[in-house]
Amino acid sequence: MREKSSDLPRRVLTALVVLPLLVGGLLWSPWTFWPFVALAVGVSMWEMSALVLAGAAPAAGRGTPSVAVLVGLGFLAFQVWPVAVLPALPLLGFMAGLVALTGLWGRPTFASADRHMGALMSGLLLVALPLSLLGLLREKAGVSWVALAFVTTWLGDMGAYFVGRSLGRHKVAPSISPNKTVEGCLGGLVFSTLLAVGLMAWLEPELPLWFVLAVAIPANLLGQLGDLWESALKRRAGVKDSGELLPGYGGMFDKFDSMCFALPWIYGAWSLSGLF
Numbered sequence: 001m002r003e004k005s006s007d008l009p010r011r012v013l014t015a016l017v018v019l020p021l022l023v024g025g026l027l028w029s030p031w032t033f034w035p036f037v038a039l040a041v042g043v044s045m046w047e048m049s050a051l052v053l054a055g056a057a058p059a060a061g062r063g064t065p066s067v068a069v070l071v072g073l074g075f076l077a078f079q080v081w082p083v084a085v086l087p088a089l090p091l092l093g094f095m096a097g098l099v100a101l102t103g104l105w106g107r108p109t110f111a112s113a114d115r116h117m118g119a120l121m122s123g124l125l126l127v128a129l130p131l132s133l134l135g136l137l138r139e140k141a142g143v144s145w146v147a148l149a150f151v152t153t154w155l156g157d158m159g160a161y162f163v164g165r166s167l168g169r170h171k172v173a174p175s176i177s178p179n180k181t182v183e184g185c186l187g188g189l190v191f192s193t194l195l196a197v198g199l200m201a202w203l204e205p206e207l208p209l210w211f212v213l214a215v216a217i218p219a220n221l222l223g224q225l226g227d228l229w230e231s232a233l234k235r236r237a238g239v240k241d242s243g244e245l246l247p248g249y250g251g252m253f254d255k256f257d258s259m260c261f262a263l264p265w266i267y268g269a270w271s272l273s274g275l276f
Contacts (some may be wrong), residue, residue: 023150030147033138037131038076042262043252045072045129047242049119051230051253053111054237064110064116064148068103071095071120078137127253130260133267141270144203149266151199152219153258157227163187177231192220197265208271215269219262226261230254 004217025036049068074095103116110116164184173179196216200207230253234242243251 023154027059030138034135037134038073040252040256041072041131042069043243043245044131044167044256045069046122047251047253048127048230048233049231051237051239051242052119052122053115055238055260064103064111067099067110067116068120068123071099071124075124075128076132076135079132121221127256128262130141131256133263134259137263137267137270141267141273144200145266145270147199147203148196148216149219149259149263151195152192152216152266153223155195155253156188156220156223157258158188159191160184160188160224163191173228173231176228176235180228180231184268188224189217189220193217211269211273215266217270219266222265223231223258223262226258229261230257 020154025032045068046065049065053064099120100113103110103113103120111119134146134149137149160180161184164179164181164187167183167187168179168181170182171178172182172185193213193216196219197209197212200212204212230242234240242251242253245251248256249255
């Protein structure tokens with residue numbers, strides 16, 4: 001699964017056209033923010049569950065990934081429309097029961113009950129829950145902290161990609177991600193940290209430098225672990241990308257895997273930022 005040299009022009013074109021639209025939609029206003037978050041959660045849940053179920057017998061088809069999308073969007077809905085009549089926990093329990101019963105349905109388009117629930121719970125805890133924190137950051141912390149999430153993950157990944165291509169020599173985890181190098185990881189860490197310091201000095205000047213560093217450095221490292229986690233899923237499934245939605249980058253999950261690991265840390269750090 002060595003990366004093709006033709007991926008670079010496609011990466012550049014996508015970065016110049018598609019990614020600014022996606023990031024702009026997320027940052028522009030609440031009216032554009034939530035549809036983009038829903039798109040990220042829904043597509044990522046589909047792609048992640050398909051990776052988890054790769055090789056399942058009988059073939060899972062599209063049944064379980066379709067349920068994964070509904071579960072992810074249903075969870076996200078609690079962020080948009082707070083439940084006013086029914087308590088949230090009993091309603092979630094009722095939904096969980098329906099999901100479990102769906103997994104017992106005997107049609108071959110669904111995986112066996114354990115694989116079905118494993119894919120859905122993995123997606124809920126590792127994809128839908130972290131990505132929903134984008135909504136809480138947007139509403140409570142503001143655009144600056146959402147931008148910080150993108151700087152420490154997406155731009156850090158960009159820095160790691162170019163440094164790794166030019167200087168990479170020592171492999172990090174060759175059995176999982178043959179193209180990822182120590183030099184690339186360090187380059188991405190330094191690049192994202194510098195950008196994060198500049199961003200927060202501009203948008204959140206009251207925060208001390210040591211606190212910004214304490215947020216940005218672990219966020220990038222966690223994001224790199226998230227990328228390795230998805231690489232392990234793809235390696236097991238025998239595929240290069242989780243999808244083909246973003247030319248040169250792969251699927252939606254390929255772009256948000258790092259954020260799934262970094263967002264809980266960033267949200268927790270924001271909750272402490274009021275102390276400064």
